[in-house]
Every structure is written in C-alpha cells, then in structure tokens.
Amino acid sequence: TYVVTENCIKCKYTDCVEVCPVDCFHEGPNFLAIDPDECIDCTLCEPECPAEAIYSEDDLPKEMEHFLELNAELSQNWPVITEAKDPPADAEEWDGKPDKLQHLER
Ligand code: SF4
Numbered sequence: 001t002y003v004v005t006e007n008c009i010k011c012k013y014t015d016c017v018e019v020c021p022v023d024c025f026h027e028g029p030n031f032l033a034i035d036p037d038e039c040i041d042c043t044l045c046e047p048e049c050p051a052e053a054i055y056s057e058d059d060l061p062k063e064m065e066h067f068l069e070l071n072a073e074l075s076q077n078w079p080v081i082t083e084a085k086d087p088p089a090d091a092e093e094w095d096g097k098p099d100k101l102q103h104l105e106r
C-alpha cells in the first residue's frame with residue numbers, strides 16, 4: 001500500500017486524489033489518508049504530491065512507520081475524496097515544517 005505521511009498535515013494539496021484509479025483517498029479536516037485495503041500500488045499518486053508526503057510502504061522511512069497504522073485507522077472514519085480542491089491558504093507556510101503530527105485534526 002501507499003501511505004500519506006506527516007508533511008500532508010495542514011498542506012493538503014489534494015493533487016493526489018485526482019490520479020487514484022480506485023478512489024482510496026479519504027479526507028479529514030487537515031490531512032488525507034489512504035485506505036490500505038483499497039490501494040492497488042499503482043504508484044501514480046506519489047509523484048503528484050507537491051509536499052512529497054506520499055510513500056510506498058516499502059520505502060517508508062523508519063521514523064514515519066506509525067503513519068501506516070494511522071492511514072488504516074483514519075481512512076475508516078473519513079469520507080472518500082476524488083476531486084481536488086483548493087489547499088488551505090497557508091499551505092505553503094506549513095510545507096516542510098517539523099512535528100506537524102500534533103496539529104492533526106480527526
Ligand atoms: Fe491510489 Fe495508486 Fe496511490 Fe494507491 S498508489 S493510493 S491506488 S493512486
């Protein structure tokens with residue numbers, strides 16, 4: 001499966017959802033999560049993310065491993081998103097900021 005990681009938080013550019021052939025992105029208030037049961041590993045979303053927040057499970061850096069479980073959990077609670085929308089007005093300011101997990105809204 002592919003995994004959305006920390007740098008998506010408060011950036012949420014949503015370019016990723018447009019290319020997913022199986023609609024596995026789910027939208028929360030300031031983060032997106034991939035449903036691991038739906039993802040077919042097509043690889044299309046990874047290069048689309050301007051925040052470089054998407055990784056293959058196989059390439060997931062050790063410090064981001066907890067996002068695997070988090071995507072599985074949050075995708076069950078959030079609705080599917082298939083069309084891109086405008087990112088938050090301050091998305092660029094948050095791009096690359098460390099320790100954004102504390103800002104995750106559920
Ligand atoms: Fe969707 Fe493909 Fe990305 Fe999986 S790898 S979330 S199937 S676009």
Ligand code: F3S
Nearest residue numbers: 008013014015016049
């Ligand atoms: Fe997030 Fe990147 Fe998609 S910032 S919403 S994973 S395009």
